[in-house]
Amino acid sequence: GPLKEVYFFPTEVACTERLFTPDSPFPCPCPLPHNVNTSFTRLLGHILSASSSLDLCVFAFTNLDLSRAVLALHTRGIPIRILTDMEYTLITGSQIGVIRRAGICVRCDSGAVHMHHKFAVVDGRRLITGSLNWTLTAIQSNKENILVTEEPDLVLPFITEFQRLWDVNDPA
């Protein structure tokens, strides 16, 4: 059947360099464990697997590895749309400014209420959703979950909701 995976956090800390530079002939010199699959490297791998689009709807986004992944996809020319919470783009360490300055399309939900979603749709087909915010605390400290699936009955409602929120928050 279609892809169905569940990952729990916190995750062990492991080096993520290889995911970004798979063709490098040099071993990474950093002191972290290498060649280790963790919940986080799998999440990063799913994001980096995008080949045609990434739609991302997150409340908070401070994680540097996830920011690097989004910027890498942008460099590859993959269309990216990010929907985030207005209030939280201003917190310390928010990657939203960096991402926007790179030329990626970001819309902020400016409603009086929080945009509390944390989901991504990769290539219009693969849903990543759960309790996990895209922050360092969430990944290394909190007890969290994500679920990754290509089940159409689960993915399609999120695609529709993303488009609805995207249209509602059109600044034009």
Added chain:
Amino acid sequence: GPLKEVYFFPTEVACTERLFTPDSPFPCPCPLPHNVNTSFTRLLGHILSASSSLDLCVFAFTNLDLSRAVLALHTRGIPIRILTDMEYTLITGSQIGVIRRAGICVRCDSGAVHMHHKFAVVDGRRLITGSLNWTLTAIQSNKENILVTEEPDLVLPFITEFQRLWDVNDPA
């Protein structure tokens, strides 16, 4: 295939009385809309559908309807286990005290880090998971999602993680 449903919030406000007293011969006199299915009435319906067990892992629990549902299941003799975040049991309006005094088994995650999950497993078979905390703000105001499924590949990892966290937080 197995049950797969997705609901988005905020939801319209509607009366939930009928879910608790399905056999009442009297119409509810309250001013809210009646006979309306919303994301929230569907969530409540899934919880109230429990016939053999309810395992609940939530960060924050202040919603009165959800508390009433849990207490109703307890009255019916259905075994309930609740795992929650220590720090958040003390917030204003937390239902954890009421639930514990009713004799329901509650364990608090006392780790230094937040137990940020928000999932439930009904009858060891039906998973309810997503971004939604069991609070009034989450349900009536925030933009949130829940996913309800009986796909074993998605449900079983949550059952295993619940049992693991339950055992880790055994106060005995």
